[in-house]
Amino acid sequence: MGRGRMPTGRREQAKQAKRERIMTAARELFAEHGVGGVTTQQIAARADVAIGTLYLYASTKAELLIMVQNEKFAAAIDAGLATANAAVDKQGVLEPVVALIRPVVECVREHIENGRTYLHELVFGDPAEPYRQAGLALAGRLEDGITGLLVRDEHISAADAETLARVISAIIHLSTTATVHLHRSDEAVLTDIRDQIHATLAPHHRAV
Incomplete structure (x- = not known):
């Protein structure tokens, strides 16, 4: 081994430690100021890494945000799936779907x-x-989870369940990002989403 060269194991540990510092710094600053109020230089400074080092892990501020939000998104899906799969709704699949998407x-x-x-x-x-x-x-995992709940309904075919899951995903996206909904409470937005999903599923039961 050449002089001054860090063993592979230690190099990987050092890289992981830097990544964790960058993630923590980005998470904290985005939470404090929002993505628009933070620069990559500020994130690098809080993480105590050079700006060039930060760019080895994420080349843009958008990528840093996605890194942070992916962790939150994954945890929310896990929580929703656990709640929905434990739910037994004798009236249908609507409430389990809402339980999945709530987190x-x-x-x-x-x-x-x-x-x-x-x-x-x-x-x-x-x-x-x-x-x-x-x-x-x-x-995609969220859509698969919704599909898995919808196929429990004897009136919804597997093919329709996949299509309906994409529709429900679009409803979630629009309802959580549209400017008109920004000042509404989470509960109000969820109630509106529930009503939209109910209306989307209703034709499958009326046709029976």
Whole structure:
């Protein structure tokens, strides 16, 4: 081993430690000031890394936001799935679906600016960028979870369940990011989403 070269294990530990510092700094600053009120230089300074080092982990502020929000999004989906899968609704699948999406809506609206920017970046950003790929995979996991609940309904086919899950995902996206809803409470937004999902599912029961 050459002089001055850090062993591979220690290098990886050092890289992981820097990544954690960057993530923590970004998480704190975005929570304090919103994504629009933070610069990458401020994040690098709080993480105690050079700006060039920060760019090795995320090349833009948007990527840093996606890194942070992906963790929150994943935790919200986990919580929603656990609650929904434990729910038994003799009246149908509506309430389990709402139970699944409740933590997701609360996550996106925890900091309105950050949540809106995150969803915008996932939809309109470069889908080949690794952090966006991870975020899109999480969105797919949410849709799969909704599909899994919908197929419990004997009146909804597997094919229709997949389509309805995409529709419900669109309802969540619009209801949590539209400017007209920004000043509403989480509960008001969730009630509106529930009503929209109910109306979306209703034709499948009327047709029987």
